[in-house]
Amino acid sequence: MLAGCQGPRYHYKQGIKFAEARVLKxxxxxxxxxxxxxxxxxxxxxxMSNYGTALLEELYxxxxxxxxxxxxxxxxxxxxxxWTDYLKSYISVSRYEGFYTQDFESQKRRYMAKVxxxxxxxxxxxxxxxxxKRLKELSQLDKNYKDVQALLRFSEVEPIYTKALHExxxxxxxxxxxxxxxxxxxxxxxxxxxxLMEEALERGKYRIGIVSDPVISGKELSxxxxxxxxxxxxxxxxxxxxxxxxxxxxxxxLQQEQEAIVQGGTADGxxxxxxxxxxxxxxxxxxIADEIEGELRSQTKKGYERFYxxxxxxxxxxxxxxxxxxxxxxxxxxxxxxxxxxxxxxTDRATSQIISVKTLEYNDQDQVHYLEYRNNQLFPGxxxxxxxxxxxxxxxxxxxxxxxxxxxxxxxxxxxKPSTMRRGAIDNFAKNGALHIKSLDLIP
Numbered sequence: 083m084l085a086g087c088q089g090p091r092y093h094y095k096q097g098i099k100f101a102e103a104r105v106l107k108x109x110x111x112x113x114x115x116x117x118x119x120x121x122x123x124x125x126x127x128x129x130m131s132n133y134g135t136a137l138l139e140e141l142y143x144x145x146x147x148x149x150x151x152x153x154x155x156x157x158x159x160x161x162x163x164x165w166t167d168y169l170k171s172y173i174s175v176s177r178y179e180g181f182y183t184q185d186f187e188s189q190k191r192r193y194m195a196k197v198x199x200x201x202x203x204x205x206x207x208x209x210x211x212x213x214x215k216r217l218k219e220l221s222q223l224d225k226n227y228k229d230v231q232a233l234l235r236f237s238e239v240e241p242i243y244t245k246a247l248h249e250x251x252x253x254x255x256x257x258x259x260x261x262x263x264x265x266x267x268x269x270x271x272x273x274x275x276x277x278l279m280e281e282a283l284e285r286g287k288y289r290i291g292i293v294s295d296p297v298i299s300g301k302e303l304s305x306x307x308x309x310x311x312x313x314x315x316x317x318x319x320x321x322x323x324x325x326x327x328x329x330x331x332x333x334x335x336l337q338q339e340q341e342a343i344v345q346g347g348t349a350d351g352x353x354x355x356x357x358x359x360x361x362x363x364x365x366x367x368x369x370i371a372d373e374i375e376g377e378l379r380s381q382t383k384k385g386y387e388r389f390y391x392x393x394x395x396x397x398x399x400x401x402x403x404x405x406x407x408x409x410x411x412x413x414x415x416x417x418x419x420x421x422x423x424x425x426x427x428x429t430d431r432a433t434s435q436i437i438s439v440k441t442l443e444y445n446d447q448d449q450v451h452y453l454e455y456r457n458n459q460l461f462p463g464x465x466x467x468x469x470x471x472x473x474x475x476x477x478x479x480x481x482x483x484x485x486x487x488x489x490x491x492x493x494x495x496x497x498x499k500p501s502t503m504r505r506g507a508i509d510n511f512a513k514n515g516a517l518h519i520k521s522l523d524l525i526p
Contacts, residue, residue, distance in 0.1 A: 293363045420445070424511045460488070
């Protein structure tokens with residue numbers, strides 16, 4: 083950005099400084115700025131030609147002196163060739179193009195063969211990280227060299243696959259699945275990754291049935307059912323492949339099996355069905371559902387209304403004078419509130435052992451407070467008799483107090499109903515319930 087703000091002369095002078103210090107690459111970069119901005123300037127073109135040629139001579143000389151060291155030769159030639167391509171738009175580079183190509187190709191073949199053999203040795207000894215690094219080097223030199231791409235993929239996949247397989251054998255199916263997932267997305271054609279992921283998923287999947295409690299009824303039952311339905315959606319939204327919800331058509335069967343197990347029944351038919359159903363069932367119960375819709379309370383209050391009268395002052399000018407009349411106004415209050423407590427119980431289907439109990443609580447309230455009056459000139463105060471004065475009469479002549487009353491006069495009359503708050507509770511219980519189930523890391 084700084085270079086773009088300077089003129090061509092500045093860059094030319096900078097280039098000369100770098101050239102005199104024999105920092106030719108930086109010098110060429112500076113001359114390029116000058117030539118690009120003044121492409122017909124002879125001085126700039128001459129500097130680019132002289133020092134560009136000097137740079138290429140230096141680079142190709144360094145390449146020739148590296149003869150016998152294939153690794154050094156390869157990368158010195160690549161560097162020289164890069165600067166040749168960089169300069170060909172500004173100077174003649176024909177004397178360098180193709181002149182050393184045959185030697186370079188021979189050196190590169192020898193060097194790549196050594197690296198390739200080294201990679202095989204590293205892979206045999208399971209040094210996958212080192213092998214991967216050298217294979218990436220070969221891929222950059224020639225991406226189509228022998229089976230480098232296959233070996234590169236193998237050096238990435240094999241250590242991940244080995245780690246995941248070890249986790250799988252230890253029964254850590256969820257961990258094994260997520261170890262494989264990134265590599266499977268990168269190399270979807272690797273079938274062994276896919277097969278191991280599928281097996282880990284099948285063995286680690288935990289099946290849950292969501293059931294209701296036949297004891298509860300009324301409002302608690304309807305809210306419990308709503309939470310159950312919403313909870314199913316929330317669990318699906320978690321996109322956890324290891325949690326599977328049993329089809330709701332089997333929920334009655336789950337309850338029958340549970341009762342049979344509690345009573346000691348082990349019918350063959352029941353056992354057969356158990357295999358097809360859930361590992362556990364989740365019961366959602368609303369223990370408390372308090373919904374209070376408050377009554378509208380009103381109060382008649384005393385105040386003063388300001389009004390103006392016109393009078394003549396000593397100079398005969400018409401002026402407005404504030405007066406205050408005693409008035410009544412009505413103030414209203416109303417409050418709605420809800421309080422719910424839900425209990426989520428996860429029970430093992432086969433043993434009736436309780437796996438987890440989670441209690442969730444939800445509170446909400448809304449209220450309105452407003453007054454009714456015909457205009458915004460209302461002031462607070464006290465008076466004893468509306469039609470005659472008394473020594474206890476007082477008016478609070480304060481604009482701040484007037485604005486407070488006017489704010490109440492314009493306040494909203496709408497109030498959130500308990501049924502609306504109930505929806506908030508259902509969403510809250512469902513979301514927190516789903517997160518709780520996920521946090522358990524259930525293992526079948």
